[in-house]
Amino acid sequence: MNMVQITLMTVAWAALATALVLPIGLLVAWGLSRGRFRGRLLLDTLVSLPLVMPPVATGLILLILLAPRGVIGGMLATLGIDVVFTWKAVVIAMAVMGLPLFVRTSRAGFEQVDRRYEQVAATLGASPFRVFVTVTLPLALPSVAAAAVLCFARAIGEFGATMMIAGSIPGSTRTLSVAIYSFAETGRDADAARLVLVSAAIAFAALSLSNFISSRSGVRA
Amino acid sequence: MISLDFTLQQGSFVLQLHEQLDRGITALFGPSGSGKTTTLDAIAGLRRPRAGRIAVGDRVLFDASRSISLPPHARHVGYVPQDTALFPHMDVRRNVLYGRRAGLKLELDVVVKMLEVGHLLDRRVADLSGGERQRVALARALMSAPDLLLLDEPLAAVDVERRRRILPYLVRVRDDLGVPVIYVSHDRAEVDQLSDRVLVLDQGRVVSPAARTTDGRDTS
Numbered sequence: 442m443n444m445v446q447i448t449l450m451t452v453a454w455a456a457l458a459t460a461l462v463l464p465i466g467l468l469v470a471w472g473l474s475r476g477r478f479r480g481r482l483l484l485d486t487l488v489s490l491p492l493v494m495p496p497v498a499t500g501l502i503l504l505i506l507l508a509p510r511g512v513i514g515g516m517l518a519t520l521g522i523d524v525v526f527t528w529k530a531v532v533i534a535m536a537v538m539g540l541p542l543f544v545r546t547s548r549a550g551f552e553q554v555d556r557r558y559e560q561v562a563a564t565l566g567a568s569p570f571r572v573f574v575t576v577t578l579p580l581a582l583p584s585v586a587a588a589a590v591l592c593f594a595r596a597i598g599e600f601g602a603t604m605m606i607a608g609s610i611p612g613s614t615r616t617l618s619v620a621i622y623s624f625a626e627t628g629r630d631a632d633a634a635r636l637v638l639v640s641a642a643i644a645f646a647a648l649s650l651s652n653f654i655s656s657r658s659g660v661r662a
Numbered sequence: 663m664i665s666l667d668f669t670l671q672q673g674s675f676v677l678q679l680h681e682q683l684d685r686g687i688t689a690l691f692g693p694s695g696s697g698k699t700t701t702l703d704a705i706a707g708l709r710r711p712r713a714g715r716i717a718v719g720d721r722v723l724f725d726a727s728r729s730i731s732l733p734p735h736a737r738h739v740g741y742v743p744q745d746t747a748l749f750p751h752m753d754v755r756r757n758v759l760y761g762r763r764a765g766l767k768l769e770l771d772v773v774v775k776m777l778e779v780g781h782l783l784d785r786r787v788a789d790l791s792g793g794e795r796q797r798v799a800l801a802r803a804l805m806s807a808p809d810l811l812l813l814d815e816p817l818a819a820v821d822v823e824r825r826r827r828i829l830p831y832l833v834r835v836r837d838d839l840g841v842p843v844i845y846v847s848h849d850r851a852e853v854d855q856l857s858d859r860v861l862v863l864d865q866g867r868v869v870s871p872a873a874r875t876t877d878g879r880d881t882s
Contacts, residue, residue, distance in 0.1 A: 555747070557743055557745065557747040558747050558749060560706075560708050560734065560741070560743075560747075561741060561743060561747045562749075562760065562761075563707075563708075563733070563734035563735045564706050564707075564708075564734050564735070564737070564739055564740060564741040564761075564803075564806075565735075565740075565760050565761025565802065565803070565806045566735050566736075566738075566761050566763060566806050567735055567760070567761070568735055569733075569735075572735075575760075576749060579751045580750070580751060
């Protein structure tokens with residue numbers, strides 16, 4: 442598999458993972474910043490767990506859950522969906538590892554939104570959902586955008602969990618990070634170095650974008 | 663008739679009101695920390711009293727004994743907080759139209775004309791002066807056709823000259839639209855000039871009853 446293909450597929454998978462994280466992450470971040478419900482602390486901890494656990498360990502948990510005989514994998518198998526060691530597993534690994542970063546960053550943004558705006562919107566007749574869409578989300582948008590960029594960058598760099606549940610199948614599940622490892626392992630140092638440059642460029646672009654968005658939010662506030 | 667009969671506890675602070683208010687403008691007057699803003703929050707549904715009942719006309723907004731507590735968006739109570747809380751990411755027009763209710767009693771033209779904000783509609787919120795902010799926030803609240811209007815220190819952020827120019831707008835709200843107003847102030851002169859009655863709050867209690875203040879105008 443050539444490098445362009447590896448790069449493009451990795452970027453596409455990471456984008457897909459970020460798209461997957463967005464709705465779930467927004468809901469969790471909003472719930473954690475605004476809600477008072479039972480199990481809030483537990484949810485907070487669970488979501489952040491992949492950030493502090495060894496990625497390989499997270500990967501093994503995912504493997505156990507998603508394997509054809511696993512709790513989730515079993516249900517998917519009856520629907521005829523194979524996950525483990527396919528590109529879907531890559532996307533899931535990326536999403537699980539990116540979610541904590543997304544939630545933490547966007548949650549900080551939600552917490553910075555002055556509650557007064559939301560309260561006034563409610564007194565003007567806006568339902569909680571409308572308040573979220575028209576007031577909270579737009580005001581937290583810089584943080585949410587930065588969170589999405591970080592999630593994407595993390596997804597690009599995903600390695601440990603991906604290895605566990607997707608492996609390193611050329612042309613099928615081999616991501617940028619995994620390819621670097623494989624090339625270095627098999628003595629293709631020049632190829633590995635080229636991909637390192639590519640990943641550095643992607644990381645640089647993502648971080649610049651994130652910093653740019655944050656600095657603009659500073660101006661607006 | 664506005665019925666405020668509730669107890670609200672917040673840490674060691676207890677707010678207790680047992681008041682029946684006629685229409686017109688009611689001033690909540692008292693030192694900071696006496697419970698003025700908390701009272702407005704309770705009426706708007708932003709804080710929940712421990713016990714009691716809040717009603718505007720025959721609409722019950724809160725009744726602890728019947729487990730009724732309408733959410734803020736179902737109360738039809740307009741609220742202009744002290745800092746006006748105009749939405750910074752919308753222009754003035756979108757702010758004013760935000761709470762526009764279907765089956766509206768008020769036309770935009772009427773409100774815009776009354777508060778003289780027509781020339782501001784296409785401006786950014788950040789470019790408004792203190793007095794303009796107050797008028798826009800008032801227009802926004804009125805466009806939601808509230809049954810009751812709550813104003814938290816509407817004149818605190820503007821200088822004396824502007825203050826004199828905003829007062830007539832509040833009087834228009836009362837006289838032309840017939841919307842009852844409860845407003846918070848700690849300026850005695852302003853209270854005397856503007857309100858039909860004053861509730862003096864101290865440490866969460868009303869220390870002077872809802873007495874008519876200045877001119878004995880009929881406010882029924």
